[in-house]
Amino acid sequence: MKPLRPFLLFWVVVIMTSAVVAPRLIPQTLFVGSRNHFDERLPRWLYDNALPRLFWLWANLDGGHYLSIARDGYYSFEHGFFPLYPLAIRVVQSLTQFPYVISGLVVTYVSFGIFLKWSWRLLRLDLNKRDSRRVAMAFFLFPVSFYLLAV
Numbered sequence: 476m477k478p479l480r481p482f483l484l485f486w487v488v489v490i491m492t493s494a495v496v497a498p499r500l501i502p503q504t505l506f507v508g509s510r511n512h513f514d515e516r517l518p519r520w521l522y523d524n525a526l527p528r529l530f531w532l533w534a535n536l537d538g539g540h541y542l543s544i545a546r547d548g549y550y551s552f553e554h555g556f557f558p559l560y561p562l563a564i565r566v567v568q569s570l571t572q573f574p575y576v577i578s579g580l581v582v583t584y585v586s587f588g589i590f591l592k593w594s595w596r597l598l599r600l601d602l603n604k605r606d607s608r609r610v611a612m613a614f615f616l617f618p619v620s621f622y623l624l625a626v
Contacts, residue, residue, distance in 0.1 A: 486615045525574070534576050534579060542564065542579055542626060545578070546565075562593050567581050577624035583623075594611070
């Protein structure tokens with residue numbers, strides 16, 4: 476795992492930087508997620524600009540549903556979202572009193588750390604250190620790997 480730390484840090488910095496820069500380069504609309512056409516309550520409490528954009532931009536699309544379930548429970552059309560993740564967000568929010576977005580990011584980052592540790596151990600069972608590192612780096616360079624940092 477130690478050989479990946481510099482690459483992992485670089486990957487997180489690149490992802491966060493692109494998340495801040497991209498909205499300045501690409502025009503945005505007011506549509507903030509797939510839930511807006513069902514229920515207008517989500518953008519008011521989630522996207523209220525009380526937190527810097529760097530935090531709430533990671534809660535788009537399904538993240539909005541998970542945060543809504545953590546806050547209010549299940550509503551129509553949300554039965555496909557499994558309960559463990561929203562429950563973990565709700566527990567973290569209750570213990571820390573962080574906003575739901577921050578609580579979701581805490582759960583996501585802790586889960587990501589556990590995933591990294593276990594996947595590294597699994598890779599090392601079958602591969603040498605050099606090949607394990609290559610596989611892990613290829614995983615992080617996959618085009619949608621930024622979802623590992625999102626709610």
